[in-house]
Amino acid sequence: MANIYNFSSNALLKRIGLSPGKKLLVFLLSLVVVTIPMGYVYNSISIIFFVLYSILAAHKSNYSARVALLLPVLLFLLMVISLSWSINFKESLKALGKESALIFIPVAFYLNRSLAKRSVSDVLKNYGICMCLFAVYFVIRAIIRYADTGNIEVFFYHELATQKLNAIYLSVLLSLALFVFIDKKDKTFWGYGASLFLLVVIFLLSSKNIIIIDVLLIMCYYLFYSGLSRKTIIATVGVISIMVLGLGYYGKIYDRLQHEMVAPEQVDTSDGIHHVTIAEAWQRPKFAANYYFNGTAFRAYQIRIFTEMLREEPIFFTGYGINASEIKVINKGIEHSLDHxxxxxxxxxxxxxxNQYIEAFADLGIFGLVLVLTMALLNLINGIRHKYFIHIAFAVLMISLFxxxxxxxxxxxxxxxxxxxCLFNDLRPFTSRIPTISRNREQAI
Structure with a gap:
């Protein structure tokens, strides 16, 4: 029966002009990743094509016990189970649609043969080029808007990325592309130019956390992974440091960093705005309408209200249900007069x-938190084990972003x-160390 299915599915692919193989799989995966910044419909269609291909090209010799792929599926199943106790069934049910990537993408990877590093590199190359083109588009768009309005803000933060895409999310997408170009051996003039351009755009997007992580990862690359001579490393790190300090001192970027670094008591309060300290965010029972939170203080407040929820309600094991804690956050804001x-x-x-860790705990309980932590740590461990810099950079970026x-x-x-x-953790060197269901498994792509 399995042989009949494999024959009929492969015949169907050939009938529509497709032949199962590495090139088509790399193309479909590239299509999925390069459509992420675009409208949801384009990315969803790309995922559908990737999943359909994976089903049609599936072969029993591809199957093996690939633990890394199981973890996202378990997280999605926990989300589904949480419907049974959700305090907002309608919102939880609606959330499952956007979270479905957690099950469809790992299953599609499972149905395919494990990718070799060369194939992964091809996907990353396509991704890096397309993200660079997206960055060019956003910069050109900002230049046109500046010519029309004369407003310098169009070059920074959400104004550059658009509110729909969000500066932080665009920074993440471009950061991985940046590391693709940085890690490339035998860089060309265009490769260096793309790296520099992406770094400048990331600074313009002004996400403090991502800028700091990116700079640290770039330093680590040149110190430990570049293979350059000591003098070249020192010179390169010096140039990068000077450039980073110059970019960080300019306009909007400097203002956003200053909001985080300057102590609230040192901030000018002549405008009547009270800048909340971390201690106040953690302890003050009520907040007036003129109270301003910087990012650090506000996240301290959010951790505080979550600890209050844990004390007040029995959510340790279950949480409130996927995407159902929102109403509790709103009510806590009303309780603390923080609805301005x-x-x-x-x-x-x-x-x-x-905060992804708190969000998982609040919505899915301790088991949701454990699954998110396990994926994040396994991701980092495998990157270090393979000595694969882009994988390590992706893992560190995700841990910090969470x-x-x-x-x-x-x-x-x-x-x-x-x-x-899935792309990084389903690499052939990783899966080859895990016991397989089939001893005669075909050689991975």
Whole structure:
């Protein structure tokens, strides 16, 4: 029966002009990753094509016990189970649609043969080039808008990325592309130019956390992975440091860093705005309408209200249900008089936890947190084990981003994480160390 299925599915692919193989798989995976910044419909169609191909090209010799691919599936199944106790069934059910990448993408990878590093490199090459083109588009768009309005803000943060895409998410997408170009051996003039251009755009997007992580990872690459002579490393690190300091001192970037680094008591309060300290965010029972939170203080407040929820309700093992903790955050904001708007015209109590670890704990209980932590740590361990810099950079970027964003609870975030998590952790050297179901498994692509 299995042989009949394999024959009929392969025949169907050939009938529509497709032949199962490495090139087609690399093309479909590239299509999935390069459409992430585009509208959701384009990315969803790309995922559908990738999944359909994987089903039609599936062969029993491809199957093996690939533990890394099981973890995202378990997280999705836990989300489904949480419907049974969700305090907001409608919102939880709606969330499953955008979280479906957690099951469809790993299953599609499972149905295919494990990718070799060369194939992964091909996907990354396509991704890096396309992200560079996207960055060019956003810069040109900003130049046109500046010519029309004369407003320098169009070159920074959400104005550059658009509110729909979000500066932080675009920074993440471009950061991985940056590391693709940096890790490339035998760089050309265009390769160096692309790296520099992407780094400048990431600075313009002004995401503090990502800028700091990117700079540290670049330093680590040149110190430990570049293979350059000591003098060249020192010179390169010196040039990068000078450039980073210059970019970080300019305009919007400097202003955003200053909001985080300057102590609230040193901030000019002549405008009547009170800048909340971390201690106040953790302890003050009520906040007035003129209270302003920088990113660090607000995240301290969010951790605080989560600890209050843990004390007040029995959610340790279950959470509130996937995407159901939002109403509790809103109510906590009302309780602490924190329902006024921030500098970006958003109500503080309308913002989610902005922390993936807390979000998973609040919605899915301790088991949700354990699954997210396990994926993040396994991702890093495998990157270090393979001595694969881009994988390590991706893992470190995700671990740090999870501290400041509920990344997996957003459609772009969950697709980006899941596809690259599977791409890196299903490499042939990794899967070859895991016992397989079939001893006669075909050689991986």
């Amino acid at each position: 708007k921030n500098g970006e015209n958003e109500s503080y109590n309308q913002l989610n936890f902005h 501290l400041t964003e509920s990344f997996l609870w957003r459609q772009r975030g969950v697709v980006f994480f899941t596809v690259f998590y």
